Amino acid sequence: MGETEKIETHRTRCISKFKIFLLAIILAFVSKTLSGSYINSMLTQIERQFNIPTSLVGFISGSFEIGNLFLIIFVSYFGTKLHRPIMIGVGCVVMGVGCFLQSLPHFLMDRYEYESIILGNSSSNGFLCKENETQIFRPTEDPSDYVKKVKSLMWVYVLVGNIIRGIGETPIMPLGISYIEDFAKSENSPLYIGFVETGAIIGPLFGLLLASFCANVYVDIGFVNTDDLTITPADIRWVGAWWFGLLICAGVNVLTAIPFFFLPKTLTKEGQKDNADIKNDKEEKQIEEVKKKNDGIIKDFLPFMKSLFSNRVYMLFILVSVIQFNAFVNMLLFMPKYLEQQYGKSTSDAVFLIDEKRKRRCSKAFNIHGIILNHYRTAQDLYAGNAILADCNMDCNCPTKIWDPVCGSNSLSYMSACLAGCETFVGTGINMVFQNCSCIQTSGNSSAVLGLCGKGQDCSMMLQYFLILSVISSFIYSLSAIPGYMVLLRCIKPEEKSFGIGLHAFSTRAFAGIPAPIYFGALMDSTCLYWATLKSGESGACRIYDSTNFRYIYLGLPIALRGLGFIPALFILIILRKYRLPDENASSGTVEARVIRKENECQEMDQISKVLNNDELKTKL
Template sequence: MGETEKIETHRIRCVSKLKMFLLAITCAFISKTLSGSYMNSMLTQIERQFNIPTSLVGFINGSFEIGNLFLIIFVSYFGTKFHRPRMIGVGCAVMGLGCFLQSLPHFLMDRYEYESTVVGNLSSNSFLCNENGTQIFRPTEDPSAECVKEVKSLMWVYVLVGNMIRGIGETPIMPLGISYIEDFAKSENSPLYIGFVETGAIIGPLFGLLLASFCANVYVDIGSVNTDELTITPIDTRWVGAWWFGILICAGVNVLTAIPFFFLPKTLAKEGSKDNADIVKNDKEEKQKEVKKENDGITKDFLPFMKSLFCNPVYMLFLLISVVQFNAFINMMFFMPKYVEQQYGKSTSEAIFLIGIYNLPPICIGYLFGGLMMKKFKITVKQAAHIACYLSFIDFLLYFSCFFMVCDNSSVAGITTGYKGMQQDLHIGNAILDDCNMDCNCPTKTWDPVCGSNGLSYMSACLAGCETFVGTGLNMVFHNCSCIQTLGNSSAVLGLCDKGHDCSMMLQYFLILSSISSFIYSLSAIPGYMVLLRCIKPEEKSLGVGLHAFSTRIFAGIPAPIYFGALMDSTCLHWATFKCGESGACRIYESTNFRHLYLGLPAALRGLSYIPAIFILIILRKYRLPGENTTSGTVPAEAKVTGNEGQEMDQTCKILNNNVLNTKM
């Protein structure tokens, strides 16, 4: 009797430790996706803070993938040989360190200064139209010693290096966490446990987007400046939110998440699979021998496994599809907040919040239904390939509707329209001055927009020909504006003119369509990823998944944000210009070209990805998958388990590479 109680106690202890690990790894997924989604949502704020082009911001964002590349294949292949919980704990702590390093520039730099014509003594009216005045803010072509001191430093390098360190720390969490659950959980319990982890991978981006929305609405130097004196609002393209505050929160969450892993064991008894203590002991000894044998032959198996994967036509075609489609989706998700800002005239805070609310719930539901569909209907791998392809293609066709949900360019006199309100050729500096402001001695490169009572925006109150003003801060109203042709007193207020009700409705349609698209694509994701997992041999699975992650990072995660950012820069109509004449972040884009790039390039990439997808469907008609039953068209019971394992891996992979997120949203 005593021996039986001892066995039960041992079993309960192992189960409880496994569930402790499950709770810890779920929190780790929450923390890593929280950090990822927050960071990707703050790209625009970082661009404005350091006054750098979008292409450089893309490189900073890609540094996360560079850090991940250092370890991904080796962790996937060698990681199971070591103490996995401790490796995960170290990874979480390193992520915390990376986040802390990213926030350092805020404490090392001077306060943020945005370009403005409203400088000095307001009572002098020197920033308004003054025929006898002099230009207050004139870019200098020959920098003096004073000018050199004001040139922006390379503080953004801290953000880049910190993001790279965060990528290094994130590497062991997914592959080692999932393999630990697979090794020690019951086969029938594994899908349920992985489902908990999937939930954490969705909760993290949700919290990350909410945190980003809050921080983007708080001024970057809150507490050290009087916000009542600001002449910009969160909707202004010069606004910078408190990006550093959220990163510090992410750092603390990652460090706290690391602590439990250092108290978890290296191995456990298989959950519920032992009938007596002797079997437990024998199984443990057998596993130790197996691990030793594997350690002895690590390098011997690596090259044969790699050769086998490269000679697998289905695997290589799937790899090609993943790289092409990840190029499309990474660009869409990373720059979606900027697109909503520029196309629909919303603030960063509003854009991030709306993206999270409209996209994350459908993604979560799609993954859930995708997994249930695979289990309930016992779908084979070949059927899964067809389902994934057809659903993805339906989403692709639906995607083209976005091209019709557009808003016109913001009407800015001298940039997108003439001073008479007529459309003009879109060239930087084209007809900035007009007869109404030719003698006003206005700065022609300073971006300090005002909205006239005629519904037309101007680059500054001076260029609008305004001669007087009342009020301070955001309440300033400019009067006697010679360029604003209206009946009665012509006036202007700070900021660009609103795009109107019709544009707001277009945004609603775009978000609804984005929600439907997210659901359909996530519904197809699990069947698609099952094809990847079932087309390779069981002993090659870990390396195959690692190579897949490696390839998508090096050919999509790193280059895509850089070249996409450079293409976006090419549509810029007006760059920020500072006293030394150096350019900063883009203030306004040509919305039509911006839209064509943002929607058109991903559409072209996705269209190309269906060519190898068709070849996969053809090959699968004759190709016999490893472990597939030769006498029937059904997948054996073990394949069902693998399919469920694929559920989680797909979820985490997508969260890492999308952002909205799916993840990195």
């Protein structure tokens, strides 16, 4: 009776440990996707904070994948020979360190100063149109100091931190999935992986909520008087408190690491009976197997590679993943920028609307006048000296390379109050109203307020259609997640699973995660109409894009890539209809072995019964 209770207690303990691991790995996926979605949502804030082009922002985003590439194959291959839960825990801690490092520039660099002629000249009305007078635009600080600050390359901290975060994320997915596959019932494995995928969906939701909150908080909150600001979160120069969310992500990643350090290296497979003798035998066999595997690590590496590269289904699945991931990365990373430029949404609003898919165009053109510039003109036209001036502002002596837009009462945007011909103003901060604006042609009083004009009601309707189609297409796209995972897991041999998952992750990162943000960002930079001009004379971040070309690139390229991905997917379906997967063969082999084992047991029982019958007969005689 005591032995039976011992067996039941041990079995319950093993099951509980597996469930603890399942819960811990779900939380790990939540934390890693939370920090990933948060950082991706804050890329536009980082671009403005450091005044860097979109292509460089894409490189910073791709640096996460570079960190993965350092270790992904080796972790996937050697990881099964080591303590997988502890490796996952260490990875979560490293991710936390990476997030903390990314937030450091905020504490090391000076306060953020956005491009404006009002801040430095508000006391003397020097930002207004003064005909027949020489304007003196005073900088807010010594130009030589500003040049040094621009060239400090503080964005390198964000780059290095993202690389470290990528290194930490490396063991979570391949080792977590392989651990579930090894110790869960075959029929339960898809369900458990589905739970993990659910965690990967929940994480971005929290990440977007956090990003939306931080984007509404000014980057230097507590260090500056926000009442003096002349910009709002809807302004393209606004920078939210991107560093604050990174500190939260760092703490969450470290906390999720704790359970993994208390989990065992191996567990009894779900559904298998166990007792003390069998346990000891299994442990001895496992130790011997580990020793043999460690002795043949280098010997097995090349055969595994050869086996996987000769697996047609596996290689075609990698090709599909690379093509689809190129489209997915581009749509996801630059969604906030697209919503800002196309629909006039603030970053805070945009991160709520992040969903990837193709949509319709905004019907109202985004025009900036007074300058006078609309979205069909080129950047060369903008910098062509007096080409941006008109008769109404020719004598105002306005600076032509400072972006400080205002919205006129005629619903047209102007590059600055001076270029709108405004002569007086009332109010302070974001409540300033400019009056007597000679370039604003209206029947009543010509006035202007700070910021760009809205897109209009028609554009709001198109945004609703955009969101509806996004939800539908995202749902359809998500249906392929679990079947795709199962094709990946079932098309390779059991002993190659962890290594195969790692090689798949390596391929998607090397050929999609790293290059996609860079070339996509460069294509977006090519549509820029106006680059911010720093006090040092250098170009900063892009302020406004050609909305038509921007839309063609943002929507057209991913659509083409998604369509291209159907070709190798079709070949996979053809192959799967004709051939059995290795895992199915292994399963059938297991069934056959069970049948043979049962037959042998029956034969042994017959022989034993015959012997017993003979002994009884002899006894009777």
